[in-house]
Amino acid sequence: SPWESYQEDWRLGRHNTVTVAYKKSKQDQMYTVRGISKSQARRNLEMIRQLHHKNLVPIHEVFASQQGFFIISPYMDISLERINGSPRYPCELQLAELSREILYGISYLASEGWTHSNINCSNILLSLKDAGGAKITGIECCSKSAKGDAGGMNSKALGIVMMKVMEKDSQPKGAFGLRYPERWSEDAVEFLSMTQVST
Secondary structure (H helix, E strand, C coil): CHHHCEEEEEEECCCCCEEEEEECCEEEEEEEEEEECHHHHHHHHHHHHHCCCCCECCCCEEEECCCCEEEEEECCCEEHHHHHCCCCCCCHHHHHHHHHHHHHHHHHHHHCCEEECCCCHHHEEECCCCCCCCEECCHHHEEECCCCHHHHHHHHHHHHHHHHHHHCCCCCCCCCCCCCHHHCCHHHHHHHHHHCCCC
């Protein structure tokens, strides 16, 4: 169990599914603790340990227990979902940088033959201290893909994330597109459209 080495501090997420904790032996460093099922661990534990990229949240440790497995990762300051709650819109330079960093992460996963089945705003994290940009978490949600499938599926997910950043969730659930395209340049609008036809 991780609780022999870590002390719980507070919980995150809509359902308090992520615990923020500090290491008892080094209390100045914060981590997140997420539980995954035994079936997820059996399928993906080796993959979780092997995937390393600057735009993926790194795995610090993995603990096993009778209930399942716990993944320990460095604590990141804020999720894209929280940022979307701000009334302020990003500038186009920020939007381009965010898109690039997420695309780097999903392109790496695709190159390794994995599709992340849960790329959304709550699984895109940013650190105020790290200049490396956005990082994708929830790597345990990945599954093996048929050759060529991973890039297209993840590109469409990227488009939905970017639409939410550009629209602040003003679109009806399930709809895709910009209600206010005049806020953005033609290049930004075209990039968003291209994510949905990517193969």
